[in-house]
Amino acid sequence: MKTLIVYLMSGxxxxxxxxxxxxxxxxxxxxxxxxSDPLADGPVIRRAAERALGEGMRTVACLECxxxxxxxxxxxxxxxxxxxxxxxxxxxxxFATDAHDAGASSMILADLPAGERPELKRIQLVAPTSTDExxxxxxxxxxxxxxxVTVTGxxxxxxxxxxxxxxxxxxxxxxxxxxxxxxxxxxxPDDARAAAGLADGIVVGSRAVEVAEGGPDALREYVCTLRxxxxxxxxx
Amino acid sequence: xxxxGLYGAYGGRYVPETLVPALDELDSGWRAARADASFQAELxxxxxxxxxxPTPLTRAERYASDKRLYLKREDLLHTGAHKLNNALGQAVxxxxxxxxxxxxxxxxxxxxxxxxxxxxxxxxxxxxxxxxEDMRRQRPNVERMNLLGAExxxxxxxxxxxxxxxxxxxxxxxxxVETTHYxxxxxxxxxxxPEIVRxxxxxxxxxxxxxxxxxxxxxxxxxxxxxxGGSNAIGIFxxxxxxxxxxxxxxxxxxxxxxxxxxxxVLHGARSSVLSDADGQITDAHSISAGLDYPGVGPExxxxxxxxxxxYVGATDAEALAAFRDLTRLEGxxxxxxxxxxxxxxxxxxxxxxxxxxxxxGDKDLAEVLAQ
Ligand SMILES: Cc1ncc(COP(=O)(O)O)c(C=O)c1O
Numbered sequence: 247m248k249t250l251i252v253y254l255m256s257g258x259x260x261x262x263x264x265x266x267x268x269x270x271x272x273x274x275x276x277x278x279x280x281x282s283d284p285l286a287d288g289p290v291i292r293r294a295a296e297r298a299l300g301e302g303m304r305t306v307a308c309l310e311c312x313x314x315x316x317x318x319x320x321x322x323x324x325x326x327x328x329x330x331x332x333x334x335x336x337x338x339x340x341f342a343t344d345a346h347d348a349g350a351s352s353m354i355l356a357d358l359p360a361g362e363r364p365e366l367k368r369i370q371l372v373a374p375t376s377t378d379e380x381x382x383x384x385x386x387x388x389x390x391x392x393x394x395v396t397v398t399g400x401x402x403x404x405x406x407x408x409x410x411x412x413x414x415x416x417x418x419x420x421x422x423x424x425x426x427x428x429x430x431x432x433x434x435p436d437d438a439r440a441a442a443g444l445a446d447g448i449v450v451g452s453r454a455v456e457v458a459e460g461g462p463d464a465l466r467e468y469v470c471t472l473r474x475x476x477x478x479x480x481x482x
Numbered sequence: 483x484x485x486x487g488l489y490g491a492y493g494g495r496y497v498p499e500t501l502v503p504a505l506d507e508l509d510s511g512w513r514a515a516r517a518d519a520s521f522q523a524e525l526x527x528x529x530x531x532x533x534x535x536p537t538p539l540t541r542a543e544r545y546a547s548d549k550r551l552y553l554k555r556e557d558l559l560h561t562g563a564h565k566l567n568n569a570l571g572q573a574v575x576x577x578x579x580x581x582x583x584x585x586x587x588x589x590x591x592x593x594x595x596x597x598x599x600x601x602x603x604x605x606x607x608x609x610x611x612x613x614x615e616d617m618r619r620q621r622p623n624v625e626r627m628n629l630l631g632a633e634x635x636x637x638x639x640x641x642x643x644x645x646x647x648x649x650x651x652x653x654x655x656x657x658x659v660e661t662t663h664y665x666x667x668x669x670x671x672x673x674x675x676p677e678i679v680r681x682x683x684x685x686x687x688x689x690x691x692x693x694x695x696x697x698x699x700x701x702x703x704x705x706x707x708x709x710x711g712g713s714n715a716i717g718i719f720x721x722x723x724x725x726x727x728x729x730x731x732x733x734x735x736x737x738x739x740x741x742x743x744x745x746x747x748v749l750h751g752a753r754s755s756v757l758s759d760a761d762g763q764i765t766d767a768h769s770i771s772a773g774l775d776y777p778g779v780g781p782e783x784x785x786x787x788x789x790x791x792x793x794y795v796g797a798t799d800a801e802a803l804a805a806f807r808d809l810t811r812l813e814g815x816x817x818x819x820x821x822x823x824x825x826x827x828x829x830x831x832x833x834x835x836x837x838x839x840x841x842x843x844g845d846k847d848l849a850e851v852l853a854q
Contacts, residue, residue, distance in 0.1 A: 282763045283645065283749060285652050286498040292639070304761040330496045331748040335762030357751070359499045373500040375659060380502060398500055399657040 248476045249447025255294040256308040261315040266462035270469025279308040279328035286356035288402025290452035309348045316349025323351035352389045360384035374410035385422035394428040404431040407440040415444045435475035442476040487673020492781035495672040497751045504659045509674045511579045533560045539693035544812040553840040554690040563842030564714045569596035571682035576663035583607040583662040587651040589644030590773035591623025593667030598632035608632040611650040613642035616772045644776045668711025669780035672751030680716045687721020703833035704729040708824040710773045712780035714841035733824045736796035738767035740779035755784040770799040771819035801826040818842035
């Protein structure tokens with residue numbers, strides 16, 4: 247079975263949205279902790295972050311959102327995805343401890359590349375531009391699975407699956423046995439099927455954030471279509 | 483600086499993985515260029531024959547009559563500001579790295595004009611990101627960039643100024659990194675940018691140290707420069723940093739005082755002193771001067787502040803405007819609003835022998851000043 251991951255921005259309705267995503271078939275939920283200047287994000291997540299900050303979703307509120315989500319879906323791994331600036335202010339170790347206590351299974355830092363702060367356990371990202379040497383460092387340091395950034399670019403919906411993913415999967419597979427989950431730019435069931443045909447799982451971000459604006463029912467339905475697409479890939 | 487691009491606890495590389503290989507490539511390309519005498523020779527030649535180096539040192543007798551005040555005239559450099567020193571050097575570097583497309587951010591438009599100029603000179607494709615508010619208040623520079631063949635892309639979110647323009651330029655770079663060099667405009671950003679920009683601007687300090695010695699037979703007691711991202715300041719400071727008796731004074735815009743009222747935080751790829759709140763979110767800067775209207779500053783300045791080697795103070799919009807008018811009327815030099823902040827602190831200094839970096843000329847600011 248391929249893994250399906252859904253990204254949602256933290257907010258007052260996020261726990262219910264996350265529960266809906268899980269009902270629709272999500273295996274893992276990433277929770278965005280908003281930053282004012284998110285360099286790795288395209289317009290959809292940047293705007294969602296601006297809105298979340300406007301509603302007071304600061305670090306402590308995001309940790310509470312994480313804890314409430316964990317209560318609703320206690321068996322689903324939850325992974326905060328954020329930027330170094332938040333940890334710099336909150337305290338790097340303190341954040342790791344408090345996120346874990348609130349129910350996080352790991353974390354993702356979009357702007358802390360492999361090799362930096364190796365003591366901070368997190369899921370490492372690799373990209374089409376990563377050299378094999380950097381793939382090796384990321385694979386050694388990563389916490390469980392490796393996040394394959396499908397495109398040379400920021401988050402955001404695109405038409406069609408990035409042609410760079412196949413090569414990245416091949417290179418990463420030669421280096422590590424860790425599960426390889428692909429994200430960035432995957433938005434339609436067709437993209438999801440194509441990406442799941444290459445990688446061990448997929449992450450859907452911007453499009454899920456857009457659909458989530460329509461409420462839990464819309465999100466559940468959308469995630470169902472992703473689940474079906476991902477499950478249609480024959481695994482051996 | 484250490485090999486990891488750190489200035490004390492500041493600097494580093496807080497960037498998405500996608501950029502790391504490009505930063506490694508830039509770092510080794512920069513080190514190879516520095517070790518290659520032909521690189522420095524090419525820069526010297528371009529400086530002399532294209533940019534107008536060396537720029538003069540002017541004695542300003544009437545602006546502060548009880549001092550011996552000298553102005554380093556970067557306003558007389560081609561395109562009207564010190565920004566060209568950096569743009570020329572990075573363009574030569576980009577060619578060595580076989581990058582044919584350049585992206586840049588700009589606030590006052592001076593860095594955008596300098597970048598558009600070197601791209602025209604070397605036949606490179608040029609895209610400049612600029613906040614809508616800055617496009618409004620620095621209109622002449624938008625027109626110059628267009629004439630020079632650059633594409634100016636308006637940035638329409640947030641405060642619509644330099645911070646947002648920088649974020650968008652970095653996003654463009656993330657997307658086009660294989661073909662594109664990011665020509666950053668100040669000594670900010672991830673390692674190795676702060677070092678590259680400092681070294682390319684250090685020509686200001688080298689020249690002015692020799693010129694001051696020739697004029698006065700001794701070194702200045704204090705060197706003053708405005709600080710936005712900090713490139714003209716670090717460039718002139720570089721010439722005097724080993725002269726323990728020379729005080730280094732940076733002047734920030736009072737409501738954009740990253741060093742005066744910032745906290746350690748991460749912005750645009752580096753840890754530095756940044757206007758930010760207790761959660762690490764970046765807060766808004768405000769300044770009449772688009773070039774100083776930025777919540778961050780180069781990491782080396784944060785380190786110079788902490789070590790006590792340099793001091794940093796503020797100047798308000800009104801103080802800068804008064805200095806702008808006074809320099810114009812008393813010396814026949816129309817300064818940019820950015821260095822007008824440095825000039826605003828000169829008269830009250832205890833020191834008598836003063837060197838100010840006049841980083842740019844004020845043509846771009848006329849509409850804004852006349853509207854006040
Ligand atoms: C004339 C002039 N001086 C100073 C600055 C501020 O930049 P920095 O602090 O990097 O010198 C600018 C920026 O646009 C400028 O145009």
